[in-house]
Amino acid sequence: MPSGGIPILRIGHTLLATIQLDLHDTVVDAFQSDVLEEMERTGADGLIIDISALESVDSYVARMLSNTGKMAKLMGAETVIVGMRPAVAATLVRMGYFMTGIRTALSLEEGLEIQASRSKDGRRSEIP
Amino acid sequence: MELGIQPDYMKILKLDDEECRRRLEFFELTPDDFQRLTSLRAFAERWTQEITEGLYELLMKHPESRSFFPDEATLARVKRLQNAYFLHLFSGTYDLAYVRDRLRVGSAHERIGMPPKLYLGAYRRYLALIHEKLRNHFKGNETEAVKAIETIRKIIFFDMAIAIDTYIAAYLETMTRHQAAIRELSTPVIKVYDRILLLPIVGTVDTQRANQIMETVLVQVVEQQAKVIIIDIAGVPVVDTKVADHILQTTAAVQLLGAQTVLTGISAAVARTVVQLGVELTRVETRAKLSEGIEVALSIIGKKISSRKNADAESED
Numbered sequence: 001m002p003s004g005g006i007p008i009l010r011i012g013h014t015l016l017a018t019i020q021l022d023l024h025d026t027v028v029d030a031f032q033s034d035v036l037e038e039m040e041r042t043g044a045d046g047l048i049i050d051i052s053a054l055e056s057v058d059s060y061v062a063r064m065l066s067n068t069g070k071m072a073k074l075m076g077a078e079t080v081i082v083g084m085r086p087a088v089a090a091t092l093v094r095m096g097y098f099m100t101g102i103r104t105a106l107s108l109e110e111g112l113e114i115q116a117s118r119s120k121d122g123r124r125s126e127i128p
Numbered sequence: 129m130e131l132g133i134q135p136d137y138m139k140i141l142k143l144d145d146e147e148c149r150r151r152l153e154f155f156e157l158t159p160d161d162f163q164r165l166t167s168l169r170a171f172a173e174r175w176t177q178e179i180t181e182g183l184y185e186l187l188m189k190h191p192e193s194r195s196f197f198p199d200e201a202t203l204a205r206v207k208r209l210q211n212a213y214f215l216h217l218f219s220g221t222y223d224l225a226y227v228r229d230r231l232r233v234g235s236a237h238e239r240i241g242m243p244p245k246l247y248l249g250a251y252r253r254y255l256a257l258i259h260e261k262l263r264n265h266f267k268g269n270e271t272e273a274v275k276a277i278e279t280i281r282k283i284i285f286f287d288m289a290i291a292i293d294t295y296i297a298a299y300l301e302t303m304t305r306h307q308a309a310i311r312e313l314s315t316p317v318i319k320v321y322d323r324i325l326l327l328p329i330v331g332t333v334d335t336q337r338a339n340q341i342m343e344t345v346l347v348q349v350v351e352q353q354a355k356v357i358i359i360d361i362a363g364v365p366v367v368d369t370k371v372a373d374h375i376l377q378t379t380a381a382v383q384l385l386g387a388q389t390v391l392t393g394i395s396a397a398v399a400r401t402v403v404q405l406g407v408e409l410t411r412v413e414t415r416a417k418l419s420e421g422i423e424v425a426l427s428i429i430g431k432k433i434s435s436r437k438n439a440d441a442e443s444e445d
Contacts, residue, residue: 093378
């Protein structure tokens, strides 16, 4: 049972986590382990993290997000971060966080499309 | 840029109780002065008409200042205001409400476009007229006359300072507005096709403009849910490490949003300098011509420009 307070839903082979509040460090850690455990439990091969509600992201959260992506990758799943706000993107880039290796999409809908096309074409994991 | 809405100069000039007190102190306006001004109220009421007439005699003598009072009605109205202004000098309370009233007077002069030279020049005559009346008023009591003149000078300079501050604030306001307009014009984001945006950059790119470009690009990408943004730098005269760095940052930020950047308008000279400077632009999709960039963008969203040869050939048959 997730303990971080961030609901993690399963849609087919994809997990969807929607982050609704600004993240505190403790929530962040709990979220990371929740996601990975849920992935292990369900055998999902895709992860979508919706951060459209986040108005700001600090370096800790940024690192956690990209690390979660890397960890998911080790477990064979592709992560797509969706809905990043312009101000958040600008801040991350200025802090030097380019989040290379993580896929992004403008909206949840597109994130789902990416995951769907992946499972259709098999494991296609290159970044366009 | 709404019309009719005046900027809040009280706020812009940070005129609060504390600032009001500091100003009074700097102009050495003391309770003594306030008392003296109050005691001169009868004098003011007696002479205000004549002093106003004297002031407008100067203003109407010169074509430049006369042009601000096109008709009799206007003239009568401003004279009435001038009398009210004069009597207000002797009200005895010089608080924030007084300052607000003075500020209104100042901004009214600025709004009708009365240049400070005329404003200050007229004030000179105004002071002279008041002095003359005061001398007559205190005939035989030179000390009191000098004291009264000094007090009046203080309060009038206090007023003038507020008016001049308003002038400057108004000019700055206009300038800021123009700068904002120029900035807006300098980053026009054009929708080329569904989900494809184009930003042509013309002119030099400094840090401020680069930030502005990044902000506009990111906001527009999200707002229009664009998949691709084409940045055309054919109009940028010099592409140095700094400019390249700004472009790379914007590209990275666009990628974080889930969209892509195509950089076009790379001339031979730019290509040479970029490589010679050791700038790594390989992470960005680049093309020499905008038309090629549009083709790349279309292919990203799964479209393609094809010739109509076949269709034409069929119709010719």
